[in-house]
Amino acid sequence: MLTLLRALFTPAAPLRHYALLDGRGRCRAIHSARRAPSGHGWVEVVESRLSWLGQPLPAEARLIRHTAPAISRSALAA
Secondary structure (H helix, E strand, C coil): CHHHHHHHHCCCCCCEEEEEECCCCEEEEEEEECCCCCCCCEEEECCCCHHHECCECCHHHECCCCCCCCCCHHHHHC
16 A cells, blocks of 8 residues: 555656667657667657658757766865
């Protein structure tokens, strides 16, 4: 019962969007899920558009995740 209540009140992870690219960079499939699909050729995109199917993926479609720069240990020791 506690597990059910926890599941009801815990927000679900948002859906992320992926495109499957072939060797020529053409979009062969679109997928929306909470986790990245397994397999080679999947890239994360900003949204899912069916108009991309069979077409080269536009450069602005790819999602580039920015990560925080790593803090060196010497900076922490100072």
